[in-house]
Amino acid sequence: DAKTTQPNSMESNEEEPVHLPCNHSTISGTDYIHWYRQLPSQGPEYVIHGLTSNVNNRMASLAIAEDRKSSTLILHRATLRDAAVYYCILRDEGGNTDKLIFGTGTRLQVFP
Amino acid sequence: DAGVTQSPTHLIKTRGQHVTLRCSPISGHKSVSWYQQVLGQGPQFIFQYYEKEERGRGNFPDRFSARQFPNYSSELNVNALLLGDSALYLCASSRDRYEQYFGPGTRLTVT
Numbered sequence: 001d002a003k004t005t006q007p008n009s010m011e012s013n014e015e016e017p018v019h020l021p022c023n024h025s026t027i028s029g030t031d032y033i034h035w036y037r038q039l040p041s042q043g044p045e046y047v048i049h050g051l052t053s054n055v056n057n058r059m060a061s062l063a064i065a066e067d068r069k070s071s072t073l074i075l076h077r078a079t080l081r082d083a084a085v086y087y088c089i090l091r092d093e094g095g096n097t098d099k100l101i102f103g104t105g106t107r108l109q110v111f112p
Numbered sequence: 113d114a115g116v117t118q119s120p121t122h123l124i125k126t127r128g129q130h131v132t133l134r135c136s137p138i139s140g141h142k143s144v145s146w147y148q149q150v151l152g153q154g155p156q157f158i159f160q161y162y163e164k165e166e167r168g169r170g171n172f173p174d175r176f177s178a179r180q181f182p183n184y185s186s187e188l189n190v191n192a193l194l195l196g197d198s199a200l201y202l203c204a205s206s207r208d209r210y211e212q213y214f215g216p217g218t219r220l221t222v223t
Contacts, residue, residue, distance in 0.1 A: 043214030045214065099157040
């Protein structure tokens with residue numbers, strides 16, 4: 001299973017943009033990049049995913065490097081509700097399972 | 113629409129006992145996955161079931177088993193409980209190959 005590397009923690013002020021990095025140098029051609037987040041005392045929540053092109057949705061943007069060995073989750077204006085652990089996950093879409101391999105993620109703190 | 117529901121919310125068991133955890137997926141979702149989350153770590157994949165067939169199994173001992181019913185709900189069974197089985201057990205449902213929706217989890221404490 002391909003692995004990802006993320007910083008243990010990051011901090012941001014409210015209403016500022018946040019860039020959460022993820023390295024995945026061993027990514028394969030069939031791996032999609034998924035981001036989930038886990039708010040305190042809740043199950044993980046899907047944020048966004050992509051393969052090669054940058055992606056946008058109502059929650060965030062995903063910027064993927066041209067060589068696909070790294071990606072960045074962008075929260076355009078952080079709110080206190082965005083304080084969570086963010087997981088960058090590679091999912092093999094060519095395999096038979098939908099399993100998600102979670103690492104330890106990045107704990108994002110947002111200050112008012 | 114109702115989200116993924118899990119029962120019970122909390123559970124306390126003694127070493128050596130067995131436990132059954134239950135999960136109801138979002139309506140229309142045929143895939144259910146189970147994860148174990150130990151305090152301070154990310155969730156670890158245990159099983160995935162799709163259309164009542166096991167599609168994947170993580171690196172867990174045979175004490176862990178699961179099944180999926182015709183209505184796509186699922187049970188996770190753990191036998192001969194160990195102290196190390198204390199964790200949050202998460203269930204996630206999805207349509208095939210789409211994003212997963214997680215329930216709130218069942219907090220299992222083994223004493």
